[in-house]
Amino acid sequence: MAEYRYQLEKGGVKHACPACRQMRFVRYVDSFTGGQVADEVGRCDRESSCGYHLRPSEYFHLTGKNPFDIPKPAMKLQPKQEPVEPSFIDTKVVQASFTRYNQNNFCQWLCCVFGEQKAFELTAAYKIGTSKHWNGSCVFWQIDRDSRIRAGKIMLYNSHTGHRVKEPFNHIQWVHKVMQIEPYHLQQCLFGEHLLTDQQKAVAIVESEKTAIVASGFISEYVWLATAGKNNLNKDKLKALQGHRVTLFPDLMAYDKWKEIAGRVSGVTVSDILERRATEADRAAGLDLADYLLREQADSVTTKH
Numbered sequence: 070m071a072e073y074r075y076q077l078e079k080g081g082v083k084h085a086c087p088a089c090r091q092m093r094f095v096r097y098v099d100s101f102t103g104g105q106v107a108d109e110v111g112r113c114d115r116e117s118s119c120g121y122h123l124r125p126s127e128y129f130h131l132t133g134k135n136p137f138d139i140p141k142p143a144m145k146l147q148p149k150q151e152p153v154e155p156s157f158i159d160t161k162v163v164q165a166s167f168t169r170y171n172q173n174n175f176c177q178w179l180c181c182v183f184g185e186q187k188a189f190e191l192t193a194a195y196k197i198g199t200s201k202h203w204n205g206s207c208v209f210w211q212i213d214r215d216s217r218i219r220a221g222k223i224m225l226y227n228s229h230t231g232h233r234v235k236e237p238f239n240h241i242q243w244v245h246k247v248m249q250i251e252p253y254h255l256q257q258c259l260f261g262e263h264l265l266t267d268q269q270k271a272v273a274i275v276e277s278e279k280t281a282i283v284a285s286g287f288i289s290e291y292v293w294l295a296t297a298g299k300n301n302l303n304k305d306k307l308k309a310l311q312g313h314r315v316t317l318f319p320d321l322m323a324y325d326k327w328k329e330i331a332g333r334v335s336g337v338t339v340s341d342i343l344e345r346r347a348t349e350a351d352r353a354a355g356l357d358l359a360d361y362l363l364r365e366q367a368d369s370v371t372t373k374h
Contacts, residue, residue: 166198
């Protein structure tokens with residue numbers, strides 16, 4: 070029976086009986102391990118003329134062995150996993166994207182917000198590129214502290230509103246996928262990480278690339294970086310910023326999660342300015358720092374007029 074650990078061996082295999090020496094002896098096997106209990110533990114099927122039957126329970130009682138002492142299967146040594154090195158994009162590809170800004174919706178919107186000179190400075194600092202993948206799309210390059218290009222994220226924005234184009238689908242794609250670079254081991258870094266040249270300057274981290282660029286245009290006392298996704302913030306990325314004073318500015322929907330992550334790394338603080346100022350409508354919309362900065366700018370212009 071399947072519910073019993075020790076069962077008579079199946080398959081018609083018979084051995085010499087310890088009593089009558091006839092090849093009519095069926096041994097008990099351990100259903101856990103598949104092994105036989107012992108050579109003498111079993112039943113002779115010559116019931117009327119021999120009748121030898123030594124059950125496992127009787128054998129364990131006679132020998133004093135533990136019936137529940139299950140031998141552990143040998144551990145298979147797993148080959149050591151070598152860390153996968155990140156892939157990088159050729160700098161020539163990046164350089165080729167620094168063109169056609171009059172066809173780049175995001176950069177055109179920056180001009181509307183900051184004026185051409187400031188927009189040009191921000192575009193150059195964050196090395197924003199132009200993509201042909203979608204008409205008007207831009208490329209946010211992720212360049213690490215060693216000037217290696219980890220990734221390029223293609224995104225499409227509305228040139229008038231500065232909002233991402235999400236209809237009829239969310240216009241986001243990776244450069245390495247468009248170029249069909251295979252295999253490609255994507256290991257993202259913080260957007261704007263290449264700007265970390267001044268160890269004394271404070272660092273501020275937000276979620277989106279757009280927010281980092283906009284905040285940099287309004288508040289110059291920080292080096293503004295972006296995680297390029299709410300779930301991309303982790304302890305390892307924060308540890309890479311050791312030596313800097315780091316402040317996180319989470320979106321309204323991410324405050325609790327980012328505060329929890331920051332609590333695991335010393336020297337990292339979390340700003341609650343949005344939490345304190347947010348209305349219920351703001352929370353429902355999941356506003357970020359850029360939304361507030363742009364709102365204040367619009368209010369200022371309205372007041373002046």
